[in-house]
Amino acid sequence: MPNGLDEQDAAADRDPQPGVTPGPGPLMAIGGAEDKLGKRTVLASFVEHAGGEHARIAVVPTASSLGPEVVEVYDALFRKLGAADVIAARPETREEANDPGLVARLDTVTGIFMTGGNQLKLSAVISGTAFGDAIKAAHERGVVVAGTSAGASIQSSHMVAFGPGGQTPKQRMTQVAAGLGLVDSCVIDQHFGQRNRYGRLLMIVAQSPSLLGIGVDEDTAAVITHTGGEDLLTVEGRGAVTIFDGRAIVSNAHEARKTAPLLASGVVMHVLPEGSVFDLTERRLVRQQAEVDPSEAEELAVAGRDLRRLARDIAAGDVSPTQLRRRRARQHPEGERA
Amino acid sequence: MPNGLDEQDAAADRDPQPGVTPGPGPLMAIGGAEDKLGKRTVLASFVEHAGGEHARIAVVPTASSLGPEVVEVYDALFRKLGAADVIAARPETREEANDPGLVARLDTVTGIFMTGGNQLKLSAVISGTAFGDAIKAAHERGVVVAGTSAGASIQSSHMVAFGPGGQTPKQRMTQVAAGLGLVDSCVIDQHFGQRNRYGRLLMIVAQSPSLLGIGVDEDTAAVITHTGGEDLLTVEGRGAVTIFDGRAIVSNAHEARKTAPLLASGVVMHVLPEGSVFDLTERRLVRQQAEVDPSEAEELAVAGRDLRRLARDIAAGDVSPTQLRRRRARQHPEGERA
Incomplete structure (x- = not known):
C-alpha cells in the first residue's frame, strides 16, 4: 500500500491492473449456498467481474471454522471458471490482521471473496x-x-450479528454490529427466503428506519455498482433480493416489550428477481423495457403495412371496397394466424 | 328465515336477539392454532362478541375431516368460556347445504364458528x-x-386455495378460488408466520393488486368491524397480522415463467401486533395514542408546578436566586429522582 501522497499519485498514474476498471469496484452480496456444480451463475459472474482470465482472486475464509478446506473448494472452482490465480488470506486474530505481510497479499488481486461462516468472528478479526x-x-x-x-x-x-428465523418481527430478536462499511445506510441479510429471515430484518428496519434492509436469497447475488454517481443494485441468480424501505414507517420499536411482535406499518417492500435493477439512492426500481412478444410484434408490423397500403389505395381513388376485400383475402388467407 | 317483505319488515321491527347488536356483525379471521388451554384470548373474545352469557353458537366443522370430534372440543371450550348454548351445523354435501332444516339452525344463533381443515372442501360444499x-x-x-x-x-x-410455504413469491405457486365474500377486495391467509406464507400471499397480490393481502399468524385474530361506514381491522392475540397493499406495485406477474421468482416492487407492508387498528377502506394504520411513561408524566407535572411557583415568586419580587435554590433543594433532595 502507498505510504505517502507522492506514491498515491504515482499509483493513480499507473495503468490500472488488468481485469480491474478504475473507480470503486462492484460489490457482490451473495445469499449463501451459491450453486457450485450446475450453472454456477453467481460464481461465474464473480470471476467475470474479477477480470476473467486475468482474475487474481484472494479467498478470505476467516468467518469459517474450516479454513484450508474452504479455500481448497473455492480455489478449484475459481480456476475451473477461468481465473488465472487464487490465493488465500486468512487472518485468525486481530494481530494477524495487522501483519503487513498478510495485508500486502491484497495489493495485486483483482477480486476478493469472503466465505461464509460466522460474521461476528469475521468482523471481530478484521474490522478496524x-x-x-x-x-x-x-x-x-x-x-x-x-x-x-x-x-x-x-x-x-x-x-446483522445473529438471531433466529421467523416471519414476524419481534422486539430484540436480533442485534446489529458494525460491518466493513463498503456500502452505507443499509443492512444485508442472507439465506433470506430459505431461513425465513423477514422478521429479523424488519425488526432492524423498525429500530433503524434510515437503514435499507436488503435480504438476499441463497444462490443469488445483490451486485452493487457505482456508476455516474448512482448506486445501483442488480440481481443475479436463482432467487430474489427483498428490500425493506422504512422511510415512512410507523413503529413501536422504542417501547415494545421484549419478544413482543413489533408494529411496522408502512414499510415499502420490493421483491426483485434476476435482472431487476434497483436504485439504492432513490430507493426505487429502475424500470426496464417490458418484454415484447415476437408474434404480437410481427402481427402489428403486418397490420401497419396493410394500413399504409389501404391509405395509398384510397388516396389514389382506384379501389372499390369489394376489390379491397378480395385483395386482402389473397394476402391473408383465413386461419393463417390466430 | 323470512319468506316475504312483510315478514322481513316484521323481523326488522322485532327487538334484536339478546347478544346481537343490529347492523353487520364483526368478522373474526383467526390464523389457526388458537390457544385452547391457557389465556384463550381469541376464543374468549369470540364468545364475548357472540353475547357472552347470551351466546348461542353454531360450530360449522365442514372443513374438517373430523366432524363430531371437532364439535365436541369447541362445544366444551365455548361453554367453559360462558356461552349459553352450542350447536353443530355440519353440511357435508351441497344437497345438505340446501336442506331447509339444516339452514334454519342458523336462524337463532348469536355466533358462527367455522373450524379449520380444508378450505376448498368448505367452499365446495357451502359457497352459493x-x-x-x-x-x-x-x-x-x-x-x-x-x-x-x-x-x-x-x-x-x-x-387462497392451497399452495406451499416459502418467502419468495413464485409464479403459479398458489391458486385463488371464490370465498364466501363476507369481506370484499381482500384475500386472507392463515398460519401466516408459522408456515412462512409470505410468498404465496405476495404472488396473489402481484397478480391481483386490487386485493389487499391479509396474513394472520397463529393464535391471532383479525377482527373486522363496520362502524360509521368504516371497515376497521383490529388485531387480537399473540402474533401479528401482516398486510400487503399492492396499489403501487410494479410486477411482472403477467409474463413471468412458471416457478420463477416474481418481481413485486413497491408493495406497502404493515405488520400489526395486538391492539393495532387498520382502516381497510383507506388502507392505513389508525394512529393511536402513544404510550405514556407514568414516571415521566409525574416528573413533568412536578416541573410544571415548580415553574408556576417560580413565576409567582418572580412576579412578587420577593425571592433572590439563592433563596430559590435553597427552597428547591429542600423540596427535591438530590438523588430523589433520576
Whole structure:
C-alpha cells in the first residue's frame, strides 16, 4: 500500500491492473449456498467481474471454522471458471490482521471473496484492522469484493450479528454490529427466503428506519455498482433480493416489550428477481423495457403495412371496397394466424 | 328465515336477539392454532362478541375431516368460556347445504364458528348454497362470524386455495378460488408466520393488486368491524397480522415463467401486533395514542408546578436566586429522582 501522497499519485498514474476498471469496484452480496456444480451463475459472474482470465482472486475464509478446506473448494472452482490465480488470506486474530505481510497479499488481486461462516468472528478479526482497510482500499481502486453468507453480511455499514428465523418481527430478536462499511445506510441479510429471515430484518428496519434492509436469497447475488454517481443494485441468480424501505414507517420499536411482535406499518417492500435493477439512492426500481412478444410484434408490423397500403389505395381513388376485400383475402388467407 | 317483505319488515321491527347488536356483525379471521388451554384470548373474545352469557353458537366443522370430534372440543371450550348454548351445523354435501332444516339452525344463533381443515372442501360444499347465504344473512343482521385456519380463508371474496410455504413469491405457486365474500377486495391467509406464507400471499397480490393481502399468524385474530361506514381491522392475540397493499406495485406477474421468482416492487407492508387498528377502506394504520411513561408524566407535572411557583415568586419580587435554590433543594433532595 502507498505510504505517502507522492506514491498515491504515482499509483493513480499507473495503468490500472488488468481485469480491474478504475473507480470503486462492484460489490457482490451473495445469499449463501451459491450453486457450485450446475450453472454456477453467481460464481461465474464473480470471476467475470474479477477480470476473467486475468482474475487474481484472494479467498478470505476467516468467518469459517474450516479454513484450508474452504479455500481448497473455492480455489478449484475459481480456476475451473477461468481465473488465472487464487490465493488465500486468512487472518485468525486481530494481530494477524495487522501483519503487513498478510495485508500486502491484497495489493495485486483483482477480486476478493469472503466465505461464509460466522460474521461476528469475521468482523471481530478484521474490522478496524489494516486488513479490513486493505479490503476497502481494494474496493475503492476497482477490485470486485464478494462475500457469501457471513461474507455478504459484513459488507454493509450495519451488520446483522445473529438471531433466529421467523416471519414476524419481534422486539430484540436480533442485534446489529458494525460491518466493513463498503456500502452505507443499509443492512444485508442472507439465506433470506430459505431461513425465513423477514422478521429479523424488519425488526432492524423498525429500530433503524434510515437503514435499507436488503435480504438476499441463497444462490443469488445483490451486485452493487457505482456508476455516474448512482448506486445501483442488480440481481443475479436463482432467487430474489427483498428490500425493506422504512422511510415512512410507523413503529413501536422504542417501547415494545421484549419478544413482543413489533408494529411496522408502512414499510415499502420490493421483491426483485434476476435482472431487476434497483436504485439504492432513490430507493426505487429502475424500470426496464417490458418484454415484447415476437408474434404480437410481427402481427402489428403486418397490420401497419396493410394500413399504409389501404391509405395509398384510397388516396389514389382506384379501389372499390369489394376489390379491397378480395385483395386482402389473397394476402391473408383465413386461419393463417390466430 | 323470512319468506316475504312483510315478514322481513316484521323481523326488522322485532327487538334484536339478546347478544346481537343490529347492523353487520364483526368478522373474526383467526390464523389457526388458537390457544385452547391457557389465556384463550381469541376464543374468549369470540364468545364475548357472540353475547357472552347470551351466546348461542353454531360450530360449522365442514372443513374438517373430523366432524363430531371437532364439535365436541369447541362445544366444551365455548361453554367453559360462558356461552349459553352450542350447536353443530355440519353440511357435508351441497344437497345438505340446501336442506331447509339444516339452514334454519342458523336462524337463532348469536355466533358462527367455522373450524379449520380444508378450505376448498368448505367452499365446495357451502359457497352459493342456502347455508352459505344464511351465514351471510346472519353476518348482516349482526351475528359475529368467526373462522380459524380454513374457516378464516373462506371469509373473503377471494380465497387462497392451497399452495406451499416459502418467502419468495413464485409464479403459479398458489391458486385463488371464490370465498364466501363476507369481506370484499381482500384475500386472507392463515398460519401466516408459522408456515412462512409470505410468498404465496405476495404472488396473489402481484397478480391481483386490487386485493389487499391479509396474513394472520397463529393464535391471532383479525377482527373486522363496520362502524360509521368504516371497515376497521383490529388485531387480537399473540402474533401479528401482516398486510400487503399492492396499489403501487410494479410486477411482472403477467409474463413471468412458471416457478420463477416474481418481481413485486413497491408493495406497502404493515405488520400489526395486538391492539393495532387498520382502516381497510383507506388502507392505513389508525394512529393511536402513544404510550405514556407514568414516571415521566409525574416528573413533568412536578416541573410544571415548580415553574408556576417560580413565576409567582418572580412576579412578587420577593425571592433572590439563592433563596430559590435553597427552597428547591429542600423540596427535591438530590438523588430523589433520576
